[in-house]
Amino acid sequence: MKVLGMISGTSHDGIDVAVVDFALADGVLRGRVGHTASTPYPEELRARLIAALPPAPTTLAEMCELDTLIGQCFAEAAAAAIAEGGPADLIVSHGQTVFHWVERTHARGTLQIGQPAWIAERTGTPVLSDVRVRDITAGGHGAPLVSVLDGLLLGAYEGGAGALNLGGIANMTVVRGNELYAYDIGPANALIDAVVTGRALNARGFDEDGRIAASGRVSPPLLEALLDEPYYRLAPPKSTGKELFHPGHVDEALARAGGEVGDADLVATLTELTVRTVAGDVRKAGVRTLVVSGGGCRNPVIMDGLRSALPAVDVRPSDDLGAPADDKEAIAFALIGWLSAHGLPGTAPGGTGARAARVLGTLTPGAGPLVLPAPLAGAPTSLVLTR
Template identity: 65%
Template sequence: MKVLGMISGTSHDGIDAAVVDFRIRGDALHGQVEATSSTPYDPALRARILAALPPAATTLAEVCELDTLIGQAFADAAEKTAAAAPVDAVCSHGQTVFHWVARGHALGTLQLGQPAWIAERLGVPVVADVRIRDIAVGGHGAPLVSYLDTLLLGALPGRPAALNLGGIANMTVPGATGGPLAWDIGPANALVDAAVLRTGAHPAGYDADGALAARGRVDEVLLADLLAEPYYRLPAPKSTGKELFHDGYLTAALARHARAVEPVDLIATLIALTAQTVADAVRAAGVDTLVVSGGGCANPTMMRMLADRIPGVRLATSAELGAPPSDKEAIAFALIGWQTLHGLPATLPTATGASAPRVLGAITPGAGPLRLPDPLTGPPASLRLTVAEGVAG
C-alpha cells in the first residue's frame, strides 16, 4: 500500500510530504520512499496563520477560513506529490494551531486543514485528526514520531536516541527503562524564527545555514534566564509548542534583560538554548548515539553547538536509516496512516503518557466506497526504510 504522509510543523512555513510504499513480510515492515516534496505556504496564508497563533486573539470566522485555506493548500501539495507517485491513501497531520496543556497534562489539540479537500482532489481515503485519540486516553498526543523512531532505531547497538529539530525539539529513547520514552524537550527553531522575524535579520524569516548565529556571541546572562524556564524540569513524557515558546515569550525574556541585545547575539543565544537543553536531556538519558532529523540538521551552528556539549556521543542523521532528515516527519505520518488503515495502533503509551495504545485518526472516504484492508493481527516488530532511486535525500 502506498501512503502519502503530510505535515506542516511548528515552524508554520510550508507542507512536507512523502509517499511511502509499505509491504509487510512476516512481522517486518518494509517501506520504500518513492517521492518527497516541500511546498512553501503562500506568504499571505503564512502571515494569516502566524497572526492567528497565541498569544494573539482570533475569531471563529478566521479559524473556519484558515481550516479551508490550509486544507486547499494541502490538497495542492498532495496533488503535486501524487503526480510523481500515485497513492492508495493519504495521512494528513494538518497544521497545529493550538495544543492545550495545563498542569502538565495535554487536554486538547487543534490541527487545521480540512481533509475533505484532499479526498476530493485525489479521490482516495484520507486519515486525519490523528493526535486527539491519544489525548483522550491520557496521553500528550506527542511526539507521535516516537512510533517510527522506535521501529527504526530498534536494531542499533548501545543506547541510541532519535532527535528531531523542528520548531520544537523532541527526542525518543527506545531503550529507556520501562519502555520507549519520548518527549518535547523545548524550542528548536521556534524562538530562533521569532527572533529573525522580529528583528528583520533575514528576509527569509529564519537563520539560513546558521549564518546569523555564527556571527553572534552567546549572551550568558540571557541564556541563564531562559534556562530557568520551569518546563525543562517537568518529567517526561511531556509536550509543548508555540503556545508557550512564542514571540511574546521572547519579548518578556528581553524585557527582564538589563541591556539591549544585538540581533545576531540574540539568535546565537537562542541556538545555544536549544543545544544546552538537548545536551542536558541526552546526558540524563545516557544516550551514546543521537540520530538527528528536522530543519535543525541544516543549521551548522546548531549542530556544532550541540556536538560541543555532548562529547563522546556519536551524532548521525536519520538518512543512515533510510529517512531523509527533512522528510522524516512526513514519513512518520505515512506510517501512521498505514497503521490506521490496517486497524493497528501507532502510539506507545510509555512515549506519550497514554493509558493504552490506540488506532489514530478519523478517515474521510475517497471517491468510491470506503474499502479497508483486512486488519492485521499484530503490529510490525521492525521497519526498514529505503529511498527509491532519483528521490532527493
C-alpha cells in the same frame, strides 16, 4: 500499500510530503520512500496564520477561512505528489497545529486545521486526519507521535539510541531494548525563527546555515533567564508548543536579563539555548547514538554545538537510516496511516504518556467506497526504510 503522508510542523512554513510503499513480511515492515517534496505556504497565507497563532487573539471567522485555505493547500500538494509518484491507497494529513492545550503536565486538547475534505475531493483518495486527539483522550499528550517510527527504526541499537527532531520544537525519543519514552524538550527553531521574522533579519524567516548565530556572541544573562523556564524541569511525559515559546517569551526573558541584546547576539543566545537544553537531556538519557532530523539539523551552529557538548555520542542524520532528515515526520505519518488502515495502534504509550496504545485518526472517504485492508493480529517488530 502505498501511503502519502503530509504535515506542516510548528515552523508553519509549508507542507512536507512523503509517499511510502509499505510491505510486511515475517514481522519486518519495509517501506520504500518514493516521492518527497516541500511546498511553501503562499506568503500572504503564512502571514495570516502567524497572526492568528497564540497568544494573539483571533476569531472563529478567521479560523474557518484558514481551515479552508490550508486544506486547499494540502489538497494541491497531495495532487502534485500523486501526479509525480502515482496513485496512493491512503493519504494521511496531519494538517497545521494552531493550538495545543496543555495544563502543566496534562494535555487537554489539540487543534489541527486544514480541512481534509478538500484533499479527498481533489484527489479522490481517502484521507486519515485528526491523528493526535485519540491519544489525548487516552491520557496522552498526542505528541511526539513520531516515537512509533523511532521505536521500530532504533530498537536494535546496543547501548540505546535517541531520535531527535529539531523542528519548531525539539522532541526526542529514547529507545533502549524494550524501553521507549519520548517528549518535547523545548524550542529548537521556534524562538530563532520568531526573532528572525519579527526583526526582519533576512527574507527567509529563519537563520539560514546558522549565519546570524555564527556572527554573534552568547549573552550569559539572557541565556540564564531563558533557562529559568519551569517547563525544562518537568519530568516526561510532557509536550509544549508556541503557546509557551513565542516572541513574548523572548521579550520577558530580555526584561529579566536587564536590557536589550543586539540582533546577532540574540540569535546566537537562542541557538545556544537549543544546544544547551537538548544536550542536557541527551546526557541524562545516556544514549550512545543520536539520530537527528528536522530543519535544525541543517544548522551547523546547532549541530557543531551538539557534537561538542556530546563528545561520547555518535551524532548522525536520520538519512543514515533511510529517513531523509527533512522528510522524516511526513514518513512517520505515512506509517501511522498504514497502521490505522490495518487496525493497529499508531502510538507508543511510553512516547506520549497514554494509558494504552490507540488506533489513530478520522477517515474521510475518497471518490469511491471506503475499502480497508484486512486487520492484522500483530504489529511489525521493526521497520526498514529504503529509497
